[in-house]
Amino acid sequence: TWSVNSRENRLTPWSNDAVSDPPGEVIYLRDEDSGTIWSPTPLPIREHTPYKIRHGQGYSIFEHTSHGIAQELKMFVPLDSPVKVLILRLRNETEQTRRISVTSYIELVLGTMREKTAHQTITEWNAADSFILARNPYNNEFAGRIAFAALNVRPNSFSCDRKEFLGRNGSPDDPEALRRVHLSGRVGAGLDPCAALQTKIELKPGEEREIIVLLGEEASEEAAVKIVEKYRNPDNVSEAFQLVTDYWDGVLGAIEVKTPDAALDMIVNRWLLYQTLACRIWARSAFYQSGGAFGFRDQLQDVMSLVYAKPEIAREQILVAAAHQFPEGDVQHWWHPPTGRGVRTRFSDDLLWLPFVTSFYVNATGDRSVLNEEVFFIEAPLLKEREDDSYRQPEVSSEKATIFEHCARAIDRSLAVGKHGLPLMGSGDWNDGMNHVGNQGKGESVWVAWFLYKTITDFLPFTSQFDAKERAAEYRKHLRKLSEATEKNAWDGDWYRRAYFDDGTPLGSAENDECRIDSIAQSWGVISGAARDHRVTRAMASVEEYLIRRGDGLVLLFAPPFDDGKVYPGYIKGYPPGVRENGGQYTHAAIWTLIAFAMMGDGDRAGELFALLNPINHASTRAGLHKYKVEPYVAAGDVYAHPSHTGRGGWTWYTGSAGWMYRAAVENMLGVQLIEDKFLQINPCIPRYWREFDIIYRRGETVYEIKVENPLGVSRGVTEVRLDGKQRADGRIPLADDSRTHTVRITLGILDREVETVPEAARAVGGFS
Numbered sequence: 001t002w003s004v005n006s007r008e009n010r011l012t013p014w015s016n017d018a019v020s021d022p023p024g025e026v027i028y029l030r031d032e033d034s035g036t037i038w039s040p041t042p043l044p045i046r047e048h049t050p051y052k053i054r055h056g057q058g059y060s061i062f063e064h065t066s067h068g069i070a071q072e073l074k075m076f077v078p079l080d081s082p083v084k085v086l087i088l089r090l091r092n093e094t095e096q097t098r099r100i101s102v103t104s105y106i107e108l109v110l111g112t113m114r115e116k117t118a119h120q121t122i123t124e125w126n127a128a129d130s131f132i133l134a135r136n137p138y139n140n141e142f143a144g145r146i147a148f149a150a151l152n153v154r155p156n157s158f159s160c161d162r163k164e165f166l167g168r169n170g171s172p173d174d175p176e177a178l179r180r181v182h183l184s185g186r187v188g189a190g191l192d193p194c195a196a197l198q199t200k201i202e203l204k205p206g207e208e209r210e211i212i213v214l215l216g217e218e219a220s221e222e223a224a225v226k227i228v229e230k231y232r233n234p235d236n237v238s239e240a241f242q243l244v245t246d247y248w249d250g251v252l253g254a255i256e257v258k259t260p261d262a263a264l265d266m267i268v269n270r271w272l273l274y275q276t277l278a279c280r281i282w283a284r285s286a287f288y289q290s291g292g293a294f295g296f297r298d299q300l301q302d303v304m305s306l307v308y309a310k311p312e313i314a315r316e317q318i319l320v321a322a323a324h325q326f327p328e329g330d331v332q333h334w335w336h337p338p339t340g341r342g343v344r345t346r347f348s349d350d351l352l353w354l355p356f357v358t359s360f361y362v363n364a365t366g367d368r369s370v371l372n373e374e375v376f377f378i379e380a381p382l383l384k385e386r387e388d389d390s391y392r393q394p395e396v397s398s399e400k401a402t403i404f405e406h407c408a409r410a411i412d413r414s415l416a417v418g419k420h421g422l423p424l425m426g427s428g429d430w431n432d433g434m435n436h437v438g439n440q441g442k443g444e445s446v447w448v449a450w451f452l453y454k455t456i457t458d459f460l461p462f463t464s465q466f467d468a469k470e471r472a473a474e475y476r477k478h479l480r481k482l483s484e485a486t487e488k489n490a491w492d493g494d495w496y497r498r499a500y501f502d503d504g505t506p507l508g509s510a511e512n513d514e515c516r517i518d519s520i521a522q523s524w525g526v527i528s529g530a531a532r533d534h535r536v537t538r539a540m541a542s543v544e545e546y547l548i549r550r551g552d553g554l555v556l557l558f559a560p561p562f563d564d565g566k567v568y569p570g571y572i573k574g575y576p577p578g579v580r581e582n583g584g585q586y587t588h589a590a591i592w593t594l595i596a597f598a599m600m601g602d603g604d605r606a607g608e609l610f611a612l613l614n615p616i617n618h619a620s621t622r623a624g625l626h627k628y629k630v631e632p633y634v635a636a637g638d639v640y641a642h643p644s645h646t647g648r649g650g651w652t653w654y655t656g657s658a659g660w661m662y663r664a665a666v667e668n669m670l671g672v673q674l675i676e677d678k679f680l681q682i683n684p685c686i687p688r689y690w691r692e693f694d695i696i697y698r699r700g701e702t703v704y705e706i707k708v709e710n711p712l713g714v715s716r717g718v719t720e721v722r723l724d725g726k727q728r729a730d731g732r733i734p735l736a737d738d739s740r741t742h743t744v745r746i747t748l749g750i751l752d753r754e755v756e757t758v759p760e761a762a763r764a765v766g767g768f769s
Helices: 114-120 162-166 221-231 234-252 262-283 296-306 311-322 350-365 368-372 403-413 446-466 469-489 519-528 533-546 587-599 603-613 622-628 657-669 760-765
Strands: 025-031 051-056 059-066 069-076 083-092 098-107 122-126 131-135 146-151 157-161 193-203 208-218 255-258 332-336 341-345 374-379 389-392 395-402 672-675 679-682 692-699 702-709 718-723 732-734 741-748
Touching: 025 069, 025 083, 059 234, 069 234, 083 098, 083 193, 083 221, 083 234, 098 146, 098 208, 122 157, 131 157, 131 193, 131 221, 146 193, 146 221, 157 162, 162 193, 193 208, 208 221, 208 234, 221 234, 234 262, 255 262, 255 657, 262 296, 262 311, 262 603, 262 657, 296 311, 296 332, 296 350, 296 657, 311 350, 311 368, 311 403, 350 368, 350 403, 350 446, 350 672, 368 403, 368 446, 374 403, 395 403, 403 446, 403 469, 446 469, 446 519, 519 533, 519 587, 533 587, 587 603, 587 657, 603 657, 657 672, 679 702, 718 732
Parallel strands: 702 741
Antiparallel strands: 025 098, 051 059, 059 069, 069 083, 083 208, 098 193, 122 131, 131 146, 146 208, 157 193, 255 692, 332 341, 341 389, 374 395, 672 679, 679 732, 692 702, 718 741
8 A cells, every 4th residue: 555656655564475465464363262364365364265355446355254254355545545445244143143353454654665765764643633644754855754553433442552563573474463362553763663452342143233444545634533533434335336346447447348259358448547646647657566656758658548438638748747757858768756767778769659659649639729738847966978878856847848749759759760870879769778778879770760660650640730741841841751761770570670779780680590580670660561462461471470379378578589699689578488578478569560450451360369469368268377377357568478477478567558458449449440530430440350349438418339340251441330220421420529329339340352261260260269
């Protein structure tokens, strides 16, 4: 549990220790007659009777019955209050009156790590309102904040001494304090801090009681008192929970799909967008990483998936990102709120995501006003020669500029090329681990060439709005040069190379022992629209041949992985071969492969790859579940290709692949395109066995019920669009705000001489899997 910043201001411990999995927040139950203790959750005291754990959007519920007591623990965070609310319901299922004590135990951090902050934390007891307060006056920008822990009833006893609670050499599964009648009441400075609150209740046969546990942090003690008073009231808690579920229903219900692929529906309709907003945009924290920082490229990519449900969040992130750009055009690779401390680097792609995402946002929403918003730059010393990065606190510059100018400076800075006419790679591009390919200032990136081409192409139309004729002319000239350079110096014979080292050695070439073919150099040749058709067809066929491993359920980033070869591309070589960026399935890039096939019109392969990447399918069999091992309802950042762990999921929750997977399904497969918030256009690319699918698009109180029919079994080709029974010759669906329900009927068919047929094998099994 954290407040404001999930790394810098943790309230309770974060641990990515998958072996011991130590709990930092526990609720204990104790039978006051027998002295038996247990927990309503599997940790820290696991019992033989089963646990049922349900995760929804904005809440989790733990259910367990043992010792004759039915237990339900619900936890959530209200929309507008900095407090975590836990509701414990206990029901006596025996014929005897039961005396039960409930103890809430919370290990306090108030900083980054308990080992560093324990001696700095001061605890106290608020006797007037009966709850615990804690502060860390040495916690930098959070020094003035007050953490608090409370129950909705007056505790019988309390303690802020972790040593006293656990006991010497004690552990959470057998705390010494629960062998005594009361807690010690010890508070103050110099303790190993915790917040333990205990209350005792009596349950008659069949009786149910509810205990509310509160954990939060506020700017002052007065504000903390108000929060505690409010959420001690069960009615206020119920209302807050309803507001949370209503909020998520509104956000996640903007687009609802129903297709022949039930697993696609399950992951797309709720979980991917929830993962993106809750984890990536808000928390920036998960089990495998608790960074708390904003990544310049990371969150900009994430908000692209929110233009349909929460476009204001995308707009705000554009402004936030621009405020972390230097006047020279480069940007902070990442930074920590609220101070803005972060790292300045020579990464070649970070800065380009600003114009890339801004163009997408404006085209989707029609909000050109964002281009006129003025945002200050930040200033810090330039990187020295041979200096790859510098971590410091920048100053806000006296210079500010429009978002258009911020975007243009990012492009301007990216126009330098190496001896092959390709963009300089710097200390890394999208693959951070390749930080030694071009860090001497001469290495070049083929992927950045495609990305820059796409970025400039999408941004060019806005130059006329700002009368930037010279820039427009320079950008068009650069597009031609990029196109020539990629075709002349990036093509390797069967696929596109990935990069060139500082010394001119190619990477991603048939002449390499390792990383002979890299997927993103091929997929972005398609996505950018810059590569020649016959070459991208051959390149994607090579991806099919070398990088898609259907038997293992993997789409590899590149192959073979780095191991003991001659070249040193950077820290990527520190990963075991086949793990994460080092030749495993990096889901982010695998989705770009799917998108490329969809853009080429291969709906069968797009559908097949989505099913292969969809985490729901990894748990569809018991064998698959035990191989995959991680949560099947959120996207995994990577899946191992290492022989010892093939098919095992790696980094989950905190991954940008969630937003891209959502867009791949909604935009590239189902064909949804929002045009300036005035029109909706549907141009699907689907598996040929899909005979129909439905989309519900909600805009406030206005609803569009869209049915797409595919009577001829084709992958794409819209032949008719009808809105409320009337044909739309231009294929566009005008968007209204009239609180009505509109029906849309779209028919797919043959548009040219090429007749598409469903393969016999697909007919036989009802599709691909």
